Amino acid sequence: MRRLLWAGYGVLATLVGIGLAHLAAALTDPAASPVLAVGSTVIDLTPTPVKEWAIRTFGSADKAILVGSVLAGVLALAALAGVLARRRFVLGAGLLVALVGVAAVAVLTRPAADPLDLLPSVVAALAAPAALRLLARTHAHAATSDGGRRTVLLTVTALAAMAAVGGAAGRLVSGLRARPEDVALPAPADPAPPLPRGLDDQVPGITRFRTPNADFYRVDTRLDVPVISADDWTLTVDGDVDRKVTLSFDDLLAMPMVERDITLTCVSNSVGGPYVGGARWLGVRLTDVLDLAGIGSTKADQILSTDFAGMTISTPLALATDGRDALVAVGMNGKALPREHGFPVRLVIPGLYGFISATKWLRRLTLTTYDDRQAYWTERGWATDAPIKISARIDTPKALADLDAGDVVVGGVAWAQERGGVAGVQVRVDGGPWVDAQLGPDGGDDYWRQWFHRWSAEPGSHRIAVRAVAGNGEPQTAARAEPFPDGASGLHELIVRVS
Structure with missing residues (x-):
């Protein structure tokens, strides 16, 4: 229990350092925040196959998971620092400073690093050991005086509040700086024609024609x-x-x-x-x-x-x-x-x-x-010339969906940029013949196009596939390729169950 208590002291002291460093970074350069600097370095050092796996597995949550993983590792070492400080304070404080040193190196090795970017790391290097010292002294005082536990509780509460306020203030300051909504843009000298109304309201589950x-x-x-x-x-x-x-x-x-x-x-x-x-x-x-x-x-x-x-x-x-x-x-x-x-x-x-x-x-x-x-x-081995490949995607129904027999609407989007746009989309069920789908409005050669197909679904398990044909006559390839090094290819196929 004593080790756990001191481990908690180490974690709390580190959170104080991180919170105040985050506030200092918000006032200078948010990218200089120690945890973010270490996380960015981890991204740069991660092999390409691992990055691709993370994107496929976690999607847009990959950054939050990476930051959480870095933070978890830091707090684990912070807990060790607290345990070391119980026996000899200088060892625990030294480990905290060493952790900040790693972050400082990550900050300085960024391509556009500036000496001022070290300020958040300096704040963390001063605040974390100071918080740990305060906790250690309060703990020692509590053992020899009445009301010691209350003093420890008040100290812990105050430091936790400091960490929380520092982090929240950092986010608030960043949000108030250089707001895009304060910028007034001029009218275009060469405006785009009005975008036609898409199939958003006509085909439930289809991707919106214009992405918010x-x-x-x-x-x-x-x-x-x-x-x-x-x-x-x-x-x-x-x-x-x-x-x-x-x-x-x-x-x-x-x-x-x-x-x-x-x-x-x-x-x-x-x-x-x-x-x-x-x-x-x-x-x-x-x-x-x-x-x-x-x-x-x-x-x-x-x-x-x-x-x-x-x-x-x-x-x-x-x-x-x-x-x-x-x-x-x-x-x-x-x-x-x-x-x-x-x-x-x-x-x-x-x-x-x-x-x-x-x-x-x-x-x-x-x-x-x-x-x-x-x-x-x-x-990192990616291609130097990477034109976007012709592709069509099924938005509805979803893979492994349970559907009622009868009329089923299959729909999605397709794109074929710099090839005359999308001239056609075809759907195939269970390896049968390709059937032309109905195209949505045309937003231009460089814009995607919605499509849908009405399918008379019979009971059983069915495989649905889709392909696009470009305006220049080039069909979407069925050859499978992974994203690395120049983009994925192949046909989008999924299985549904009809009862």
């Missing part, structure tokens, strides 16, 4: 949601260009704005997976931004885009400038970009998987070659 910002998928390497001020933001275009150019947010907003409906897809999306979404994007043409720096005589073959924290993504220059609606985007569905989707500025390049086209929290565009520079995903 709150429901749009998020897959990236960030454990936190960066807080970046549009007032302080700049975009630099450099490398093999005629002249280096730096734009402020106001400079970007003053350029002609283009509005387009574009579907984005993550390369980690498995066949039939959820990591795809359609939205209306507002931004400046990427070619307009590049032209400011002059790239007519460049020998570069890639655009190396860098985010606020130094992470890099490479895009083939030829594909980014071939006439597709590649945007330096500032808006999403009529509003400024949400923080989790890249505020204040991100890239949106249709027809390419996000890991080579959709840099969020964009700060730099560097014209270079693949021989000279490698981006984050390139170093």
